[in-house]
Amino acid sequence: MMIRRAGKHAVVLGAGVGGLLTARALTDFYDGVTLVERDDLSGEGREPRRGVPQGFHAHALLPRGLRIIEELFPGVTEEMVADGAVPYEMIVQLRMIMGGHEFARTPTGERGISATRPFLERHLLRRVRELPTVTVRDRNQVTGLMTDAARVTGVRIAAAGRAGDEEELPADLVVDAMGRGGRTLAWLETMGFDRPAEEVVKVEVSYATWYLRIPEGALEERMVLVGTYPGQPKGAALCQVEGDRWLVTLGGNAGARPPADAGEFFAWVEEVVPADVAEAVRAAEPLGEIGVARIPASVRRRYERLTRFPEGLLVAGDALCNFNPIYGQGMAVAALEALAMRECLRDGTEGLARRYFTAAAKALDPAWQLSTGADQAMREAGAARSRQARLMGAYIRRLQRAAAHDAEAAVAFTRVTGLLDPPSALMRPSVLWRALRG
Numbered sequence: 001m002m003i004r005r006a007g008k009h010a011v012v013l014g015a016g017v018g019g020l021l022t023a024r025a026l027t028d029f030y031d032g033v034t035l036v037e038r039d040d041l042s043g044e045g046r047e048p049r050r051g052v053p054q055g056f057h058a059h060a061l062l063p064r065g066l067r068i069i070e071e072l073f074p075g076v077t078e079e080m081v082a083d084g085a086v087p088y089e090m091i092v093q094l095r096m097i098m099g100g101h102e103f104a105r106t107p108t109g110e111r112g113i114s115a116t117r118p119f120l121e122r123h124l125l126r127r128v129r130e131l132p133t134v135t136v137r138d139r140n141q142v143t144g145l146m147t148d149a150a151r152v153t154g155v156r157i158a159a160a161g162r163a164g165d166e167e168e169l170p171a172d173l174v175v176d177a178m179g180r181g182g183r184t185l186a187w188l189e190t191m192g193f194d195r196p197a198e199e200v201v202k203v204e205v206s207y208a209t210w211y212l213r214i215p216e217g218a219l220e221e222r223m224v225l226v227g228t229y230p231g232q233p234k235g236a237a238l239c240q241v242e243g244d245r246w247l248v249t250l251g252g253n254a255g256a257r258p259p260a261d262a263g264e265f266f267a268w269v270e271e272v273v274p275a276d277v278a279e280a281v282r283a284a285e286p287l288g289e290i291g292v293a294r295i296p297a298s299v300r301r302r303y304e305r306l307t308r309f310p311e312g313l314l315v316a317g318d319a320l321c322n323f324n325p326i327y328g329q330g331m332a333v334a335a336l337e338a339l340a341m342r343e344c345l346r347d348g349t350e351g352l353a354r355r356y357f358t359a360a361a362k363a364l365d366p367a368w369q370l371s372t373g374a375d376q377a378m379r380e381a382g383a384a385r386s387r388q389a390r391l392m393g394a395y396i397r398r399l400q401r402a403a404a405h406d407a408e409a410a411v412a413f414t415r416v417t418g419l420l421d422p423p424s425a426l427m428r429p430s431v432l433w434r435a436l437r438g
Contacts, residue, residue, distance in 0.1 A: 006030055006349050007172030011155055013142050015041060018317025018334035019177035020124040024072045025342040026173070027133050034135045034169060038160050041125060041138035047118060056291040057209045058237040058249035059117045060225075060328025063090065063110045064419035068335035073127045077113060080123050084242030085115040088222040090414055095221040095277075098413070099229045099400035102274070106407035110418065114223055114239045116247065120331075142178075145187050145313075146170065152312035173349075175314045175341075182319025185301075193308055199300040201372045203324040207293045208258035209249040210265060212284035214240075219280050226272050228253040228326065230377050230393070235326065236272045238281070248281060251326045254378045260290045298324045298375065300368055304357035314341065314356055321364050324375055329367040332419050336363040366422050399426065399435040409434040 006029035012019050015037035023035045061069075070077050081087050088094055090110040096103040128134055139160050146154035146168060154170040176184045185195050219238075228235040233256035237249045250258035250268050259265055270278040300321040303309065317334045340359040344352060377393050403410035412431045415421040425431070 004029065004346060004348055006345050008032065009034070009169075009171045010173040010175070011036060011169055011171040012175045012177055013155065013183075014177035014179060014317070014319075015039070015121075015125065015136070015138070016177065016179055016317060016334075017121060017124065017331045018179075018319075018337065019175075020121070020128050021069065021072060021335055021338035022175050022177050022316050022341060023128055023134055024131065025338045026175070026345075027131050028342060029345045030133070030172065032133050032135065033131075034137055034171075035128065036140050036142060036155070036157055036169075037136070037138045038141045039138060041136065054117075054207070054293050054295075054325055057117075057207045057293060057325070058239050058247050058328075059115075059120070059331065060237075061113060061115075061120065062328060062332035062418045063112055065332030065335040066112060068332075068339050069124070072335075072338070073124065076123060076127055080113055080115060080119070083119075083123070085113045085119065086222050086240045086242070087111060087113050090418065091410055093222045095224045096227075096410075096414065097225065097274070098227045098403070099397055100232065101400050101404040103400075103403045103410040103414070104405055104407045106411060108411055108414070110415075110420070112223075114241055116241050119242050142183065145174065145191075147191060147310070150191070150193075150308075150310055152310050171312070173312055173314065173352075175316055176319050177316045179318040180299075180322050182315065184313070184315050184319060187313075188310070191310055193310060194306060196301045196303045196306055199302065199372075201298045201324075201375050203253065203295060203298055203326075203375050204255040205295045205324050205326050206252040206257045207249055207325075208260055208265060208268075208290055209247060209292075210290045211287040212246045212248055212281065213244065213287060214246045214280050214284040218283060219277065224273065224277055228378060229397075233378060234258075234268060234272050236269060238273070238277065245287060246284065253324075253326060253375070257294075258292070260292050262286070262290070265290060295325055298322060298368075298372060300364075302361070304354075304361040306357075309353045309357075311353065314353060316341065316360075320360060321368065323367065323371050327367075327371045327374070327417075329371060329419070333364050333367050336360075336419070339363070366416075367419060369423055370417065395435060396426075399431070402435050402437070406434050 008031045010026045010030040011034045012023045026033045090108045140157045141160050143156045156166045158166045176182045222240045224238040226236045233253045235251040239247045252258045316337050323329050337360045340363050344356045
């Protein structure tokens with residue numbers, strides 16, 4: 001398909017995963033792309049950045065997200081594996097325990113990689129820097145928009161900590177990918193536009209993460225995931241990552257808070273994970289201190305429902321929708337949004353915001369449906385819920401129970417949670433039969 005030129009210059013605000021993927025997508029349509037980031041990106045990038053406070057904890061790059069990243073940056077998966085990322089096959093080398101049931105192991109052909117968030121960002125940033133039309137402006141903060149009537153014409157930036165010394169960056173398109181702290185809501189009010197409606201789902205999720213060196217051969221798997229469910233708000237994720245390390249993240253949902261104390265940390269592990277996994281964690285060598293983080297809510301901003309929106313401005317990543325991170329959907333959804341932006345730009349810039357926000361909403365609907373449904377079930381266990389919600393919750397529990405001994409049920413469930421298939425795939429007759437039989 002022939003690429004249509006959309007303009008001379010685009011600016012992407014924020015160099016997280018969403019911003020990096022967006023910058024890559026825009027290079028197909030603009031003569032130049034500038035990536036603006038407040039943090040210092042000149043180092044090795046082996047520690048979490050200040051702008052990514054959750055970067056210390058476990059991150060899952062779901063299969064659909066990895067496919068898109070490989071499409072945007074061909075060969076990057078093998079490059080990361082060669083540099084230490086840990087490859088694994090879904091269900092075979094990933095031990096999944098959902099709803100209290102350990103899923104049957106079976107080959108799926110779906111491959112993932114396990115690595116820390118700084119590692120992933122470092123490799124994507126290197127690929128972005130190699131693009132001849134991209135300029136990275138780190139250690140710069142956005143001080144405001146440049147506007148002309150109802151159109152955004154660029155941004156004003158200044159060196160971090162020096163807001164009085166501004167520089168103008170004219171642009172045909174500006175994309176706010178600044179995460180939960182995105183500035184678009186305030187900019188809309190300043191320009192006289194309505195703010196989008198927000199959907200807020202209270203989650204009260206907490207993390208505690210410890211990096212360990214588990215003895216070689218102590219675990220056969222490369223990743224162990226234990227999900228929370230109604231009646232059990234405690235979960236855990238163990239991920240083998242680069243540097244011959246294991247990242248052990250304890251996740252507490254619906255207000256349960258994992259401890260930062262070593263003794264209590266081990267007690268949580270022994271309560272939640274299988275005995276052999278707990279034994280391996282007990283035998284591990286600690287690497288550093290336990291880190292903690294808390295997320296109060298998932299927030300979705302319904303830009304697609306606005307009747308007016310400034311030309312020359314788009315929103316991506318967590319600034320558009322941020323999820324309960326316990327389900328590991330954020331990076332995959334950011335990749336889906338970058339893909340949606342690229343597809344919309346192929347049809348030109350006429351009505352771009354309306355078309356992009358509609359496409360992005362459709363792309364993130366399945367992940368939002370899965371995560372908020374699970375969160376509401378966690379918080380409303382024992383409370384009055386709709387008949388439909390109760391029936392769906394009961395069905396998912398039956399399917400998870402069936403997945404403990406039925407490999408096809410396990411594959412169907414993991415393909416949906418990996419965003420490879422839509423949630424409706426769980427209602428196919430063959431899957432329904434396995435759930436009911438199970």
